[in-house]
Amino acid sequence: MIFEGIESFLGNTPMMRISRLFRDLNVFAKLEYLNPTFSIKDRPAYYMIQEAVRKKKIHPGNTVIAATSGNTGLGLCLACKINQLNLICTVFDSVSIEKIALLKSYGAHVVVCDSDVPSDEEGGYVWVAKSLSQEIKNSVLIDQFVDINNPLAHYQTTGPELYEQLRGKIDYFFSTIGTGGTISGIGRYLKEKNPSIKVIGVEPEGGIYRDTFLQKTPLYSDHLIHSISDNFISQNMDFSVVDDIISVKDIDSFRLCYELLDREQICAGTSSGCVLAGIKKFFERTEVINPEPIITTVLPDCGLKYIDTLFNPDYLEQHDIRLDGKSDDELRQQI
Ligand code: PMP
Numbered sequence: 148m149i150f151e152g153i154e155s156f157l158g159n160t161p162m163m164r165i166s167r168l169f170r171d172l173n174v175f176a177k178l179e180y181l182n183p184t185f186s187i188k189d190r191p192a193y194y195m196i197q198e199a200v201r202k203k204k205i206h207p208g209n210t211v212i213a214a215t216s217g218n219t220g221l222g223l224c225l226a227c228k229i230n231q232l233n234l235i236c237t238v239f240d241s242v243s244i245e246k247i248a249l250l251k252s253y254g255a256h257v258v259v260c261d262s263d264v265p266s267d268e269e270g271g272y273v274w275v276a277k278s279l280s281q282e283i284k285n286s287v288l289i290d291q292f293v294d295i296n297n298p299l300a301h302y303q304t305t306g307p308e309l310y311e312q313l314r315g316k317i318d319y320f321f322s323t324i325g326t327g328g329t330i331s332g333i334g335r336y337l338k339e340k341n342p343s344i345k346v347i348g349v350e351p352e353g354g355i356y357r358d359t360f361l362q363k364t365p366l367y368s369d370h371l372i373h374s375i376s377d378n379f380i381s382q383n384m385d386f387s388v389v390d391d392i393i394s395v396k397d398i399d400s401f402r403l404c405y406e407l408l409d410r411e412q413i414c415a416g417t418s419s420g421c422v423l424a425g426i427k428k429f430f431e432r433t434e435v436i437n438p439e440p441i442i443t444t445v446l447p448d449c450g451l452k453y454i455d456t457l458f459n460p461d462y463l464e465q466h467d468i469r470l471d472g473k474s475d476d477e478l479r480q481q482i
Contacts, residue, residue: 153183154229157193158304162312162443167410168423172430176423177309177445180415184221184249186448187305191328192222194300195289200230207231210286214238214266214276216325216374217246218448219291224253235283237276239266241373245452265378273379291326292381301332309333309443310340318440319345321426323418324356324392325375327384329445334388348392349425350376351400356384357392371397371456371466372417374448399424401468404450404457414450417457422446 150156160181165174179187199205210233213223220236227234234255238247239262250257258279260272267273273292280288291297310317320337322330334346350356354376355365367378404420407413422444430442456462463470 152229153225154193156183157189158182159308162309163411163413165407165411165423168406169426172426173439173441174423174426175313175441175443176419177305177312177443178413179305179445179447180419180449182222184218184225184253185452186218186221186416187329187445188218188447189222189225190304191291191294191297191300191326192219193226194296194303195291195294196223196226196230196232198296199287199289205230205232205287208285209233210235210283211289212237212276212280212283212286213289213291214273215291216377217242217250217452218374219326220250220255220257221246221253223289224250224255228254235276235279235286237272237279239272239373243373243453244455249452267379291328292383295383297326297328297383298332298335298385301329302336303332305329305445306333306336309445310337313441313443315340316441317341317344317443318437319347319442321347321349321422321429321442321444323372323375323422323425323447324348324350324354324381324384325377325418326381329447331383331385331388333445335385338388345390346388347425347429348389349422350392350394351421352394352396354394355380357394360386360389360392371468372400372421374416375418375421393425393429395421395424395428397466398468398470399428401457401463402470403427405470408450413446415446416448416450416453418448419446419450420457 182189212235214237236255237258241262260275264270337344351370351372353368353370355367358365400421403423
């Protein structure tokens with residue numbers, strides 16, 4: 148079959164059983180890094196731009212402005228080029244150099260903001276995107292934290308694909324949470340199909356979604372899984388489709404990325420490690436009544452975007468991530 152236009156390759160990603168890594172559990176993962184710019188965020192980026200064009204909110208030659216941790220920006224590069232739009236991305240300074248270099252290579256203008264400032268406060272990357280959109284003529288803010296086309300992309304594409312691929316035989320769906328688009332869109336679709344499917348969020352320790360879900364006062368602290376669990380709650384997060392949110396240590400997320408590479412030869416980014424660490428932790432602690440639950444998830448992006456962090460021994464050492472031994476934190480807990 149001959150395809151025309153890179154957008155023909157959006158979605159319809161393969162589903163793979165992760166059986167060499169999880170020998171005792173039925174874990175199926177949708178390989179979302181096989182989207183055109185190597186992440187799941189191509190789907191909502193395309194949806195948000197197509198809708199804005201359809202509703203005549205943007206016209207060729209206009210400038211799109213978006214706050215992004217990189218992947219949505221890359222998806223927007225694709226959608227903007229197709230629609231002859233300029234693109235300005237605001238990112239925070241801890242976004243990987245690979246993502247920033249890729250954004251620039253695709254032709255986006257990148258504004259790097261201070262990650263110490265809360266994202267939606269003055270100087271933070273979400274705040275800067277909003278204020279640029281007020282200053283720049285003929286510009287439109289694409290706000291993935293608010294735009295309903297973000298979860299809708301997953302409700303209309305990722306969710307149905309995942310459900311069909313497993314022929315509806317699903318007991319658990321696990322997802323990390325950034326804007327909440329993935330978990331809210333897929334979660335809503337699955338719950339409508341079968342309310343007994345459990346939807347479980349996974350975040351790094353330090354994230355604020357778990358405490359918010361448990362109705363505790365959340366306290367954000369820095370973590371190393373930069374594209375998820377930011378320091379504010381996204382409006383697009385729909386807690387009503389979620390059954391539980393668990394948190395995992397950064398070192399376990401990193402470790403699972405290496406195990407995934409070693410056992411399955413899948414090179415995925417840190418949020419993929421995070422969700423797999425979450426599945427592992429959840430089933431170490433949960434007594435499962437159904438003897439062979441079907442567990443599914445998505446692997447959001449590609450490990451090649453993290454060569455300077457996840458796959459850089461100096462970076463791991465600087466952050467006390469000792470994958471062959473125990474971390475200081477783990478040793479301290481043993482004493
Ligand atoms: N993983 C990666 C690598 C991401 O870039 C994102 C989005 N920032 C997510 C997970 C979370 O996706 P969502 O925004 O749909 O919650």
